[in-house]
Amino acid sequence: MHVATEAFERASVEELAKGVLFDGQRRCWVCLVCGRSFAEGEVFPREGRFWEAGAAARLHVREEHGPLGRWLVDLEREWGGLSEAQGKVVEGFLEGLDDGALAARLSLSRSTVRNHRFRLKERARQAKAFLALMWVLEEGRAEGDRFVEYPAHSREVDERYAVTEEEYARILRKYLGEDGALVRFPLKAKERVALLRHLVQGLEPGRRYAERELNEILSAFHADYVLLRRCLIDYGFLDRTRDGSAYWVRL
Template sequence: MANEAKFWNASIEELTKGYIYDSQLEVFTCLICGEYYRKGIIYPNGEVLYEAKLAMKHHVQEAHQSMFEYLMNMPKKYTGLSDLQKEILTYFKQGLTDKEIARNVDAGSTSTIRTHRFKLREKEKQARVFLAIMELLKQEEYTDELISIHKGATMVDERYAITNAEKEKVLATYFKQGVNGPLESFPSKEKRKIIILQQIITNFDTTKKYTELEVNEILKSTFDDFVTLRRYLIEYGFMNRSKDGSSYWVNR
C-alpha cells in the first residue's frame, strides 16, 4: 500500500472507489499503489483517450481487478472476517442464491447460509454504529489521534497505541538533528522502536525493489548498526524480502 495514511483516512465511499481526489492539487490518487492522474490532462489507454477521473477508474480496475477483491484479501486483523465469511461474501458478490452457495461450502446447508447472511448484516450494523461513535469521539473529545498502523504489522497490540504527540517527542529525542539527520541510538522500548522504524522506512521508495547492499547503504546514512535496523524492519513487517535475500521491498 503506497499511501498508507491516505488509505486509512479515506471515507467509505473513497475506499469502495479505490481512489481519492485532492481538490487543491486537482489530482486523483490510487489508494493502493499511489498512481495519480491530474485533472485537465488526457491520458491514453491503448487507442482510447481518457480524462483523469475516468483514467483512474480504469487504472483501479485494470491494475488491481477491483476494490472488493483487494479489501477481501486484506488480513483478518483489518477485515475482521474469517476465511469462511470471506468465501460466502464472494459468493454473495457473484449473485449466487443461498441454495447454490450451500452446495459450494463444506458442511453448508441453506439454513446455515441464511444464518451467515443474517450475522453479516448484523456485523454491518455494528460497524456503522462504531464508525459513528468514533466520529463523535474524534469531534468532541479525541484531541490527539493515534498514528496509523502499517499494513505489514506482524502483531497489533498495545505497542501501536501511539499518539502523534508521543511520536513527535520520540523523534525529537532520537533524531537530535532532525529526521533527516543521523539516529543517536536505537531504542529498546517497543513503542519507540516502532516510531523510529516508521520514520526510517520513509527513506525507501515504495515502488522499488532493493538489493541487500542498497538497503544497507540507505540505512548506513541513518545509523551505523544498519544490520539491526534491517533486521527490525523485516521483523516488524515494515519491509519484505525474497526467500534467497536477493531483493527487499517496502510492505505496501
C-alpha cells in the same frame, strides 16, 4: 495481505470499494491496496494509450489487484472480521450466486444461507454506528493525544504501536540530531517502532528500491543500515522480493 494503511483510514466506503483515493495534500491518486501513487497532471502510458492519473490508478487496481471484493474479504479475514464460513458465503455472493446455488455449493440449507446474509446486513448496520462513535471520540481528543497510524499488516500490533502524536514527537526529539540522522538506536521496542515509522516517511509508496539504493538512503540515517533494513522488514514497514533484489513501502 497488503493495504495502504494511512490512505485506508481516510477513505470513504465508496473509495474503499473502488480501491483508490485522491490525496488532496499530495495532489495524487493512491492505490489503497499497495500504496502506489499517480500524480495529478501527469499522464501514464499503458496498453498503447495515455491515461490521466485518476483513470490510470483505477486501471492499475483492476489489472494488478483484480476484483476488490476478494481483497476486502481477505482483509476482513485477516483482521478477524469474517469467519471462514462467512467468507465463503460472501465469496459466493460476489460471484453472483443466489441463495439456492450457494446453499448447494456449501452443502447448506437455503435458510442457513439467508441467515448468513441477514447477519451480514446486521453487521453493516452495527459497523456504521461504531464508525460514527469512533469519529465522535477522535474529534473530542486533545491535540497530540491521538494515536499515530501504523501498518495494519504489521507482524504483531500490540502496545508497542500505541503511540500518541505527542509521544511520537518526543521520541523523535530524543533520538534525532539536528541533521535528521539517528543519534543512537533505541533499545525500547516502542521507541524503535516510532523511529522506523519516521524513517519510512522518506520513502516513496509504490516505488521499488534496489537493495543498493535502499542501503544508501538508510546509511544517511544510521551507519548500521543492515540493522535498519532488517527492522523495517520485521516490523512490517517494508516488503521485499524473495531474493532481496527489490524493496518497497508497505505503509
